[in-house]
Amino acid sequence: MRIVREIEGVRRTVGQARAKGNSIGFFPTLGGMHEGHLSMIRRARADNDFVVVSIFVNPTQFGVDEDLDAYPRQLEADAGMAEECGGDLVFAPSEAEMYAADAATYVEVEGLTDVLCGAYRPGHFRGVTTVVAKLLNIVCPDRAYFGEKDFQQLLVIRRMARDLNMPVEIVGCPTVREADGLAMSSRNTYLSAEQRQAAPALYEALTLGAEAVRNGCTAGEAELMVRDYIENTSVLRVQYARALHPETLAEPDYIGPPILLAVAVFAGDTRLIDNIVIRE
């Protein structure tokens, strides 16, 4: 697997692939690869002739009190997995390669970023949209892949790409879960045995909440049900449990689908998120 550290190297290699008529798929990651990532690389492989995977723990999307330093860094192992799943090139830039000392440009999506994770992680989505805009400009892919586990991120990136007329298709990929329902996440490795045992409560609660929405509960009732179920574990503390419209993230003024049920919880210092979309 070629690990390319420099932007010019990526441009050159991708440009050569494109000149041969290859379609380009791109999957940006923070590394810490698990089966959720691998399923997305396989998907990109199936859709495209040439697949670029970036591994960059982007500092501008982490808050000052967040887990930037603890975030799993395992570049060689990640690159090996990316290769096995059909990746053609891993782009793993340094911070200095990505950000000039006097970098001053930001891409911001308003509205969609005011709620859910955006309400609790100020600056997070600005960091995400800015770095994704940069990566898309470096790779110039035909398709870029984002996981539905970070559902708000997927909406925000889609809106950015549409609003800025980016010449790329944004593809959302389903959440991959452990056998007990826990959504796969690089942060699951932080969990103690007790926390890990409690963690499936997120998906159990979302499943119950979804059933309640289908049975005519209001958004507010579903939110309370999800919150109570999770807090009953006593190991997990809910940051938010929201039932919102799955495209606008507005509070629904209707009963029933479509509803996005989304939660963020803390297990000790570890923050976990999950969501489920109830469609008509």
Added chain:
Amino acid sequence: MRIVREIEGVRRTVGQARAKGNSIGFFPTLGGMHEGHLSMIRRARADNDFVVVSIFVNPTQFGVDEDLDAYPRQLEADAGMAEECGGDLVFAPSEAEMYAADAATYVEVEGLTDVLCGAYRPGHFRGVTTVVAKLLNIVCPDRAYFGEKDFQQLLVIRRMARDLNMPVEIVGCPTVREADGLAMSSRNTYLSAEQRQAAPALYEALTLGAEAVRNGCTAGEAELMVRDYIENTSVLRVQYARALHPETLAEPDYIGPPILLAVAVFAGDTRLIDNIVIRE
């Protein structure tokens, strides 16, 4: 001359040109074409195989009290001139084609936009950077052309393109002047005979200020000299007259070049800007 109204039409035509191996030059304008614009189309023609000119009076870069409605609109005449100078395609979208009703994404360059025009036109540069990012994503040119008359705009666009790794070369083009030194501008058509007669004072003042900088005056002294010379006309009112570093727009802590001398003045309701760069 083909006038294309829709984004997909531009993408298709430019894509065909690129598929034939043509290089693409792009010149975004607000219309109201004069010799300054035409010189830039000729420059784009000389540098590239295929030249796109956009004509779009972008509402998001005008303030509420500014001259959006009065801005000259003369699409057919502009397109004819663009063709004569070697333009291959004019892109003239509607507002609805450019902005979805729920558009929520902005590109912002911080710092550089705090001074000069940015200090007096809140939101202006955010409107400019956002629409230019969109246009660049639609046209995907190899080179894009911006006039040095809007010197701060050129710096801001350059910074945006660099910070966001946009795959485009930003080319600055020299200001074109009338015989008496007045910088060409679409807004010159607003001037009364008396205002028009006074207007060359901008460039005269900048020329004097530049000489003063070369002779060892401080930035502050040069600013005062420029301001006094223009206000002596009694027809022109100075909004700002600044002497700043021509790349960072910081206040210089040194004597002599490099210095950007930049002015904005009002002749009645008409706002005129001009600048001169004193290099080593």
